[in-house]
Amino acid sequence: MDLLHVENLIKDYVSPDGEVQRVLEIANFNLAAGEQVAIRGSSGSGKTTFLHIVAGILAADRGSVRFDGEEIVALNESQRDQYRARELGYVFQSFHLLGAYSALENVIFGGAFGSGGDPALAEELLVTLGLEHRLKHRPHQLSIGQQQRVALARALAGRPRMVLADEPTGNLDPTAAVEALELLRGLCRNQGAALLLVSHDPTVLGAFDRQEDFAVLNQAVAGVTP
Amino acid sequence: MKRLRALILIVRRSLREHALSTAVTVVSAALASGLVMAVFAVAAQSRAAFAGGPVGFDAVLGARGSATQLVLNTVFHLETSPGNIPWSLYKEVSEDRTVELAIPYAVGDNYRGLRIVGTTPEIFTKFEYVEGRKFEFVGYGEPFDGDLRQAVVGSEAARISGLKRGDVFQPSHGVSVSGNAQNPDGNGVQHDERYVVTGVLKPTNSPSDRVIWIPIEGIFRMGGHVLRGTGENFEAQAGAVIPDEHKEVSAVMLKFKSPIHGRRMEDLINRQGKVATLAWPIANVVAQLFERLGWVNRILELVAYLVVLVAGGGLLSSIYNTMNERRREFAILRALGARRRTVFSAIVLEAMTISVLGSLLGYLVYGVIMGVAAAIIRERTGVVLDTFEWHPALVQTPLAMLAVGAIAGIFPARKAYATDVASTLSRNL
Numbered sequence: 001m002d003l004l005h006v007e008n009l010i011k012d013y014v015s016p017d018g019e020v021q022r023v024l025e026i027a028n029f030n031l032a033a034g035e036q037v038a039i040r041g042s043s044g045s046g047k048t049t050f051l052h053i054v055a056g057i058l059a060a061d062r063g064s065v066r067f068d069g070e071e072i073v074a075l076n077e078s079q080r081d082q083y084r085a086r087e088l089g090y091v092f093q094s095f096h097l098l099g100a101y102s103a104l105e106n107v108i109f110g111g112a113f114g115s116g117g118d119p120a121l122a123e124e125l126l127v128t129l130g131l132e133h134r135l136k137h138r139p140h141q142l143s144i145g146q147q148q149r150v151a152l153a154r155a156l157a158g159r160p161r162m163v164l165a166d167e168p169t170g171n172l173d174p175t176a177a178v179e180a181l182e183l184l185r186g187l188c189r190n191q192g193a194a195l196l197l198v199s200h201d202p203t204v205l206g207a208f209d210r211q212e213d214f215a216v217l218n219q220a221v222a223g224v225t226p
Numbered sequence: 227m228k229r230l231r232a233l234i235l236i237v238r239r240s241l242r243e244h245a246l247s248t249a250v251t252v253v254s255a256a257l258a259s260g261l262v263m264a265v266f267a268v269a270a271q272s273r274a275a276f277a278g279g280p281v282g283f284d285a286v287l288g289a290r291g292s293a294t295q296l297v298l299n300t301v302f303h304l305e306t307s308p309g310n311i312p313w314s315l316y317k318e319v320s321e322d323r324t325v326e327l328a329i330p331y332a333v334g335d336n337y338r339g340l341r342i343v344g345t346t347p348e349i350f351t352k353f354e355y356v357e358g359r360k361f362e363f364v365g366y367g368e369p370f371d372g373d374l375r376q377a378v379v380g381s382e383a384a385r386i387s388g389l390k391r392g393d394v395f396q397p398s399h400g401v402s403v404s405g406n407a408q409n410p411d412g413n414g415v416q417h418d419e420r421y422v423v424t425g426v427l428k429p430t431n432s433p434s435d436r437v438i439w440i441p442i443e444g445i446f447r448m449g450g451h452v453l454r455g456t457g458e459n460f461e462a463q464a465g466a467v468i469p470d471e472h473k474e475v476s477a478v479m480l481k482f483k484s485p486i487h488g489r490r491m492e493d494l495i496n497r498q499g500k501v502a503t504l505a506w507p508i509a510n511v512v513a514q515l516f517e518r519l520g521w522v523n524r525i526l527e528l529v530a531y532l533v534v535l536v537a538g539g540g541l542l543s544s545i546y547n548t549m550n551e552r553r554r555e556f557a558i559l560r561a562l563g564a565r566r567r568t569v570f571s572a573i574v575l576e577a578m579t580i581s582v583l584g585s586l587l588g589y590l591v592y593g594v595i596m597g598v599a600a601a602i603i604r605e606r607t608g609v610v611l612d613t614f615e616w617h618p619a620l621v622q623t624p625l626a627m628l629a630v631g632a633i634a635g636i637f638p639a640r641k642a643y644a645t646d647v648a649s650t651l652s653r654n655l
Contacts (some may be wrong), residue, residue, distance in 0.1 A: 078565050
């Protein structure tokens with residue numbers, strides 16, 4: 001059974017002058033439990049919007065997004081928050097670490113609002129990622145690579161069943177990017193979490209057995225308008 | 227539990243990140259809280275001390291005029307005497323079958339601003355300032371001899387003047403030190419007579435503590451004192467007996483055998499008579515005074531409430547001003563699964579935490595204000611306020627501050643609540 005099943009998903013934006021612009025139209029997309037999929041796409045193609053809808057950050061206009069059989073589109077905002085806290089980990093391109101908090105506290109927040117995480121797991125993840133001496137450091141005291149690893153640990157701190165990664169290596173040099181990707185994939189494998197990653201980096205994409213082209217997946221980008 | 231820990235972490239970190247504005251807001255909340263508690267406590271304790279405190283007498287008989295001035299002058303040893311009444315009136319009431327105790331007072335002199343009251347030794351032997359409690363002496367102190375130039379010093383008067391048993395002092399004319407030698411009333415002029423202190427009284431926490439007691443005969447015979455008991459001027463001569471018809475007193479303190487007898491005497495003195503005033507019952511006279519002065523208290527309360535309002539506004543703006551910089555933080559927390567109400571609660575909790583810290587510090591402010599107010603009131607009146615005495619405001623004010631904090635927190639919390647996650651995160655890529 002699919003962990004994630006997206007069907008006839010549509011998202012429109014209304015511009016300030018009232019023009020309706022369709023940014024997302026996905027007929028069908030599936031992700032199995034524990035599966036790792038990379039989506040290839042250029043900037044502005046709607047990848048982030050897609051991930052936001054899957055994460056419940058944005059509401060879809062039409063269509064269906066089912067997670068483990070539960071219809072996400074039908075949930076209200078509070079229920080989507082709960083779903084996100086309980087089931088998902090999210091790695092942002094610019095990491096979005098909280099500057100006022102230590103590395104450990106950032107990771108603890110990753111599991112603070114769901115049911116899976118705990119401070120011990122947060123520390124364990126950071127130790128696994130080689131940051132045992134940086135637990136109390138704030139993000140600005142860490143290198144870019146270390147910040148990336150804190151972001152990875154945070155995404156896994158709630159023991160999610162699915163991790164969404166939006167250009168997770170976009171700010172890293174090629175060597176660090178490969179290393180970060182391996183860490184992310186390894187952590188997901190260890191926890192049994194599925195991974196849905198979007199990127200435009202061929203090196204990153206090449207590491208995945210299954211790749212999807214977002215330009216094909218998203219019919220709105222392909223020129224279909226409402 | 228995890229969510230509560232996360233909430234506490236958010237609040238703690240924000241307070242630390244904005245340490246300066248947090249400190250300023252906490253201090254202003256503390257000042258507001260302390261001020262409100264002090265205003266209510268001082269008002270309540272003052273009223274209790276003046277209107278319901280130990281007096282020991284039921285009524286004051288004095289010159290025709292204001293009962294309030296009579297009470298202020300004789301019970302609280304404030305203000306000037308409204309005038310004198312003839313000795314014969316004192317003798318008359320002291321022999322009245324309904325009167326248990328009648329003690330004459332004669333005022334008009336001071337020592338370093340401390341009031342000297344001429345009276346009879348009965349003030350130490352018969353008068354009970356609280357039921358069952360008479361004035362007590364420190365160490366080997368003893369009452370003065372009514373025929374000698376001796377004095378007994380109240381505890382507060384002894385502390386201020388430094389007088390102790392065996393010391394000698396010279397009274398000055400006037401009930402205060404405000405006058406000088408050029409004053410037509412002779413205020414401030416030192417008398418030649420020297421008085422020996424026979425004892426210092428233990429504290430009673432009443433205005434009597436500020437008094438220096440001497441024999442009433444001493445007042446009659448003080449150099450320069452003119453007696454007008456019969457209407458004609460009379461100056462006492464050394465060694466010669468003063469005829470009763472020349473004697474006069476400032477007031478007579480009365481205790482009735484039963485409080486109900488006051489009504490009969492009030493009728494005799496105030497309605498049928500024309501030469502004197504009976505202030506009865508004393509507690510009512512003081513209560514009426516407090517009622518007349520109630521507006522002062524109400525203004526003080528109003529000011530205190532305004533200070534609370536200002537503190538609440540300060541709290542609101544200090545948190546509200548951080549909202550823009552924290553919008554990204556809220557968006558990230560929301561993306562991690564925090565619900566809108568979680569970030570809303572975090573802000574309200576932050577405001578309430580500041581209120582709680584302010585209220586706790588407010589007890590210190592309250593203690594300082596009470597300490598200063600108590601010292602001033604003790605200095606001026608002899609009445610002692612107790613900082614640790616219970617008053618509902620000590621609990622109600624912190625609770626009210628907590629409510630003000632919560633309300634003040636709602637406005638910035640609404641802003642945090644409304645944070646749009648997707649657009650905020652997109653802007654901060």
